[in-house]
Amino acid sequence: MKTNQMMTVKIGNFGILEIGHKTMMGKVSQVLEMGNRNRNRKAKNLEPIPLKEILRKQDLWEFIISRHTQLLRNSNCGDSPHLKNSHSTSDFSPAM
Numbered sequence: 001m002k003t004n005q006m007m008t009v010k011i012g013n014f015g016i017l018e019i020g021h022k023t024m025m026g027k028v029s030q031v032l033e034m035g036n037r038n039r040n041r042k043a044k045n046l047e048p049i050p051l052k053e054i055l056r057k058q059d060l061w062e063f064i065i066s067r068h069t070q071l072l073r074n075s076n077c078g079d080s081p082h083l084k085n086s087h088s089t090s091d092f093s094p095a096m
Contacts, residue, residue: 014038023071028054 004020011017015034019026029051035041036048054060 023067025067028060 004022006018007021009017009019009026011034015030015037017026017030017034032049032051032054041048
């Protein structure tokens with residue numbers, strides 16, 4: 001199957017995520033939502049973490065770029081012209 005079908009995955013008592021069966025990736029916003037709903041966070045009177053704050057984290061972008069690069073190497077779409085301009089983690093800095 002060439003299409004990345006979305007699977008529904010239950011993560012313990014935290015919640016449900018939609019994850020691509022080929023990419024094995026989900027949405028950061030769904031993970032963040034689960035974390036912000038977490039009882040431990042509420043018990044400690046912690047404020048919800050906004051998505052904007054997570055997207056500022058260099059580690060997240062390094063992971064996303066690394067995973068994207070790995071997927072490109074393993075796919076048959078390496079000759080696609082829009083994929084030839086992939087950035088490496090060394091020259092990337094989120095502009096937020």
